[in-house]
Amino acid sequence: MKLHHPSKKVNLNVPLVSSKSESNRALIIQACAEESIQLSNISMARDTQTMMRLLDSSDHTLDVLDAGTTMRFLTAYTAANNRPSLMTGTARMQERPIGILVDALRTLGAEIDYQKNEGYPPHEIKNFNQTSEKVSIRGDVSSQYISALLLVGPTLPKGLELHLEGTVASKPYIMMTLSLMERFGVKYTWEGNVITVPNQEYQSGEYTIESDWSGASYWYSIAALSEECDIKIMNLREDSLQGDKAIVEMMEQLGVKSTFEADGVRLSKAQRADKFFFDFTHCPDLAQTIVSLVAALGMEGRMLGLQSLRIKETDRIAALQNEIKKLGLDIEVIGDEEIRVPKGGIKIEGQSIHTYEDHRMAMAFAPLSMLGELSIDEPEVVAKSYPSYWEDLTAAGFVIEE
Ligand SMILES: O=C(O)C1=C[C@@H](OP(=O)(O)O)[C@@H](O)[C@H](O)C1
Numbered sequence: 001m002k003l004h005h006p007s008k009k010v011n012l013n014v015p016l017v018s019s020k021s022e023s024n025r026a027l028i029i030q031a032c033a034e035e036s037i038q039l040s041n042i043s044m045a046r047d048t049q050t051m052m053r054l055l056d057s058s059d060h061t062l063d064v065l066d067a068g069t070t071m072r073f074l075t076a077y078t079a080a081n082n083r084p085s086l087m088t089g090t091a092r093m094q095e096r097p098i099g100i101l102v103d104a105l106r107t108l109g110a111e112i113d114y115q116k117n118e119g120y121p122p123h124e125i126k127n128f129n130q131t132s133e134k135v136s137i138r139g140d141v142s143s144q145y146i147s148a149l150l151l152v153g154p155t156l157p158k159g160l161e162l163h164l165e166g167t168v169a170s171k172p173y174i175m176m177t178l179s180l181m182e183r184f185g186v187k188y189t190w191e192g193n194v195i196t197v198p199n200q201e202y203q204s205g206e207y208t209i210e211s212d213w214s215g216a217s218y219w220y221s222i223a224a225l226s227e228e229c230d231i232k233i234m235n236l237r238e239d240s241l242q243g244d245k246a247i248v249e250m251m252e253q254l255g256v257k258s259t260f261e262a263d264g265v266r267l268s269k270a271q272r273a274d275k276f277f278f279d280f281t282h283c284p285d286l287a288q289t290i291v292s293l294v295a296a297l298g299m300e301g302r303m304l305g306l307q308s309l310r311i312k313e314t315d316r317i318a319a320l321q322n323e324i325k326k327l328g329l330d331i332e333v334i335g336d337e338e339i340r341v342p343k344g345g346i347k348i349e350g351q352s353i354h355t356y357e358d359h360r361m362a363m364a365f366a367p368l369s370m371l372g373e374l375s376i377d378e379p380e381v382v383a384k385s386y387p388s389y390w391e392d393l394t395a396a397g398f399v400i401e402e
């Protein structure tokens with residue numbers, strides 16, 4: 001699919017997709033609750049639609065496709081509810097580790113068997129009889145394991161005492177989980193490295209899912225690359241539960257100013273810094289947006305805290321390196337956690353960006369077509385988190401040809 005932006009001026013209100021992270025948590029809470037929980041603005045993201053479909057399903061095999069949160073949250077949910085199931089997903093999902101969560105559920109009293117490779121889906125949840133409430137869990141591989149256990153914590157007969165070991169990455173996602181639980185009446189404590197959730201009922205309540213800050217990052221990139229812009233992204237809040245609101249702070253270095261209004265955030269052009277620096281440990285989903293943008297702006301950049309990118313929808317570090325090289329720039333990868341973007345810039349001359357079945361590769365590179373015609377392979381990948389992305393880009397003046 002080819003795209004370019006003839007005028008390089010962008011003025012519109014973006015009806016952004018709502019957050020799949022908030023939606024998937026709220027849906028698990030709703031499924032755990034005895035009381036009525038009213039949710040509005042549930043995400044159209046495929047990951048959320050898959051979560052809804054599987055929560056309603058009585059099939060033994062639950063295929064999450066490529067949805068990480070759906071896999072991790074449903075593994076804990078089906079185990080805690082003693083609902084036998086075979087959890088599976090795409091070939092890539094079968095390469096994304098689940099062992100840390102399965103070990104924790106086994107410590108609590110679940111019987112779970114692997115079908116192919118130890119530590120990876122598919123895995124069969126056989127039964128659950130809680131034998132312990134105490135469990136230790138590493139925090140440096142994926143916060144989704146921790147969120148998965150916390151969400152079902154109140155429903156466990158003995159409650160949950162979760163001991164976090166080592167560095168805890170993606171921490172705002174854990175806070176998002178706890179804040180949503182608290183919103184539905186759940187009491188917890190977090191002291192030192194121990195989170196305790198006693199057995200209790202979720203209370204009735206309502207929640208309107210906020211727009212998706214990770215999806216908003218592509219609009220910030222468009223603003224940064226435009227010649228003129230007045231973009232308003234709807235339904236984003238200054239007091240967001242989403243850690244990817246960190247995009248506001250990052251974009252202050254990259255020439256985009258955010259002004260919060262009652263019903264969204266307005267983006268306008270501002271001065272940018274000479275160099276970019278940020279640690280992405282707590283907002284890994286923003287890394288592709290920023291690495292590609294810094295390269296496109298011709299700036300020097302240093303990005304840290306990237307270790308979890310290797311085990312996401314694709315090896316995102318390798319994918320970024322390959323695709324930016326096609327655009328004429330060699331980014332330096334240091335170990336598993338750091339990328340350095342040299343000053344210099346890229347050339348967009350009709351190259352084709354491979355997306356590696358990763359929605360964020362497509363969405364992060366598309367704004368670069370502001371600099372010239374670019375082709376994006378397998379554009380349908382965006383359905384995972386932002387199905388209306390290409391329609392929204394068309395409304396913003398991008399010309400898209402199949
Ligand atoms: O809990 C969540 O909703 C998510 C947590 C993050 O994963 P990790 O904790 O594995 O970094 C993030 O990358 C993912 O897109 C969504």
Ligand SMILES: C=C(OP(=O)(O)O)C(=O)O
Binds near residue numbers: 066
């Ligand atoms: C990593 C992501 O999602 P998940 O882990 O839920 O598949 C993502 O949306 O970038």
